[in-house]
Amino acid sequence: MATGAQGMTHAVGPAKPRVVDSLAQMLFRKSNPNRDKFERLAEAVFPSVFGTALRLTRDREDAHDLAQEAIIRAYEAFDRFDGRNFKAWILRILTNLYINRYRQRQREGLSQSLEEESAIEPVAELSQTPDRQVFDNMVGAEVETALARVPDDFRLAVLLSDVEELSYEEIAEVTQVPIGTVRSRIARGRAILRRELERYALEQGYIKQSISDE
Amino acid sequence: MNDIELISSYLDGTLDEKERTEVLARLENEPQLRAQYGSMKSVKQLLSDRCTAPVDIENDWKQCKNRLDEIDKSSQAERFVSKYAWAMAASLFILVVGTGVANRLNPSRILHASEVNRYAASLTPGLPSTTNSSAIGDRYGLNFGKPALTVSGVASGRINGLPISRIDLQDVRGSMRLVAVQGASNIDGTTPSEDGTFNRCQIAQINAVGWRHGNTALLLIGDRNYSELEEVAHELIR
Structure with a gap:
C-alpha cells in the first residue's frame, strides 16, 4: 500500500511544475504579443550580436554579459523600434553599451582610441609583401588575434563592414558617426589590419624579414 | 579622400560614377x-572567409531567453498591480473594516488580570443600595x-465590549475590590492555587484571586x- 502510494506520488510529482510552467507561459505570452516577434528577430541576429560583442571585448565572459544586456535593452525598448533594420538597431544598442560600460574600463589600456584617430598614419602604407605569403597559412583564430590588435573604432567599423556585411549607412547608424568617418575608419582599419597580419605572419615565421622589407 | 579611402570605397562600391x-x-x-x-x-576577403560566427552560443541564447522570461513575469506582475490596485485597496479596506466589525460583534474573550484591574480602577463607584447589591x-x-x-461602592462599564462590574468591599481587615467580567472566557496572568479552587496572581504587587461563575x-x-482573600471569596460564593 505504502509502495503504491509512493509510486503514485512519483508519477504525479514531476508533472506538476510542467503544468504550472506551461500555464504561466501561456498566460504571459498571451499578455505580451511582442515577445514572439522579438524573440524571432533576436534569435536570427544573435550570432552577429554575440560575435560583435566577442570581437569588441575580446573576452568570452564579457561578451556574454554584453550580448545579454544588449538583448534585454532591446527588448525593453522594442516598442520604439521603427521596424526597418533590426540588426543595425540592436548592434547600435550593443555598441552604445560597450562604449559606456566596457570601453571606459579598458580605455587606459588602449594605445589608440577615438580621440587619437588622427594619430593613425593616414595611409598606413600597405606593404608590398605578397598577400599569399601573408594570408595563406592563417587560420580564423590568427586573423581574430590580428583583428584584436586594431584600435576599437577602426576594428568596429571593419568588422561591421566585412564580417557583418553592413552598408556604410548602417554602420553610420550603428556607430553614430557621419558616413565620411565610417569610410575613413574602414579604410584605415583595413590598412592597420593588413599591417598587423603581416606582423603576425613575421612573428609566426610565415614570412621572412627580408621579404617584408622589400 | 586619400588613396586608401578611395580604393577602400571603390572596393565597397560606395563611389559615385565619376569617382569610380x-x-x-x-x-x-x-x-x-x-x-x-x-x-x-x-x-x-580574409575577414569574410575566416571570421566566422561564434560557436557554442546556444546556451548564451538560452540564458537570454530566461532573462526575457523574468522581465515578462515582473512586468506582468506590475501590470496586474497597476490594473487592480483599486481592487486591492478596496479589499484591504474591507478587510480592515470587516475585522473591526467582527471584533465589535465578537469581542476578545481573553483578558489579562492587570488590564481588568486597570479598567476597573478607572470606573467611579457610586454608593450601593440594598436592591443594587442584591441584584449584583x-x-x-x-x-x-x-x-x-x-459593599461600599458599585460601578459598571464595558471592557472590550464585555460588561464589567466593580464592587468595593470592606471588612475588619480593610478594603478589597471585586471585579466581575461577564462573558470573559479566561483571565490571563493567573496560576491555579494548590487545591485548584481559585486562580492566584499579583497585580501591582497586590494579591488577587480569581474564579468563575457561569460565564x-x-x-x-x-x-x-x-x-485570607480565598476565605473572603468562599464567604462570597453562595
Missing part, C-alpha cells in the same frame, strides 16, 4: 595603387449578606495574603 571611373583609370596606370587595392581586397449578587452568584462584609470571570483584589 577615375579610380578605374588610376588602377590601370598605377601599379602601386593596383597592388594596394589587391591587398585591401585580400584583407576584406444574584447576577454573579455572590452573597453580600454577611454582616462582617459590607463570568471574577477577581478579588486586596492587600492581604492569598489564603
Whole structure:
C-alpha cells in the first residue's frame, strides 16, 4: 500500500511544475504579443550580436554579459523600434553599451582610441609583401588575434563592414558617426589590419624579414 | 579622400560614377595603387572567409531567453498591480473594516488580570443600595449578606465590549475590590492555587484571586495574603 502510494506520488510529482510552467507561459505570452516577434528577430541576429560583442571585448565572459544586456535593452525598448533594420538597431544598442560600460574600463589600456584617430598614419602604407605569403597559412583564430590588435573604432567599423556585411549607412547608424568617418575608419582599419597580419605572419615565421622589407 | 579611402570605397562600391571611373583609370596606370587595392581586397576577403560566427552560443541564447522570461513575469506582475490596485485597496479596506466589525460583534474573550484591574480602577463607584447589591449578587452568584462584609461602592462599564462590574468591599481587615467580567472566557496572568479552587496572581504587587461563575470571570483584589482573600471569596460564593 505504502509502495503504491509512493509510486503514485512519483508519477504525479514531476508533472506538476510542467503544468504550472506551461500555464504561466501561456498566460504571459498571451499578455505580451511582442515577445514572439522579438524573440524571432533576436534569435536570427544573435550570432552577429554575440560575435560583435566577442570581437569588441575580446573576452568570452564579457561578451556574454554584453550580448545579454544588449538583448534585454532591446527588448525593453522594442516598442520604439521603427521596424526597418533590426540588426543595425540592436548592434547600435550593443555598441552604445560597450562604449559606456566596457570601453571606459579598458580605455587606459588602449594605445589608440577615438580621440587619437588622427594619430593613425593616414595611409598606413600597405606593404608590398605578397598577400599569399601573408594570408595563406592563417587560420580564423590568427586573423581574430590580428583583428584584436586594431584600435576599437577602426576594428568596429571593419568588422561591421566585412564580417557583418553592413552598408556604410548602417554602420553610420550603428556607430553614430557621419558616413565620411565610417569610410575613413574602414579604410584605415583595413590598412592597420593588413599591417598587423603581416606582423603576425613575421612573428609566426610565415614570412621572412627580408621579404617584408622589400 | 586619400588613396586608401578611395580604393577602400571603390572596393565597397560606395563611389559615385565619376569617382569610380577615375579610380578605374588610376588602377590601370598605377601599379602601386593596383597592388594596394589587391591587398585591401585580400584583407576584406580574409575577414569574410575566416571570421566566422561564434560557436557554442546556444546556451548564451538560452540564458537570454530566461532573462526575457523574468522581465515578462515582473512586468506582468506590475501590470496586474497597476490594473487592480483599486481592487486591492478596496479589499484591504474591507478587510480592515470587516475585522473591526467582527471584533465589535465578537469581542476578545481573553483578558489579562492587570488590564481588568486597570479598567476597573478607572470606573467611579457610586454608593450601593440594598436592591443594587442584591441584584449584583444574584447576577454573579455572590452573597453580600454577611454582616462582617459590607459593599461600599458599585460601578459598571464595558471592557472590550464585555460588561464589567466593580464592587468595593470592606471588612475588619480593610478594603478589597471585586471585579466581575461577564462573558470573559479566561483571565490571563493567573496560576491555579494548590487545591485548584481559585486562580492566584499579583497585580501591582497586590494579591488577587480569581474564579468563575457561569460565564463570568471574577477577581478579588486586596492587600492581604492569598489564603485570607480565598476565605473572603468562599464567604462570597453562595
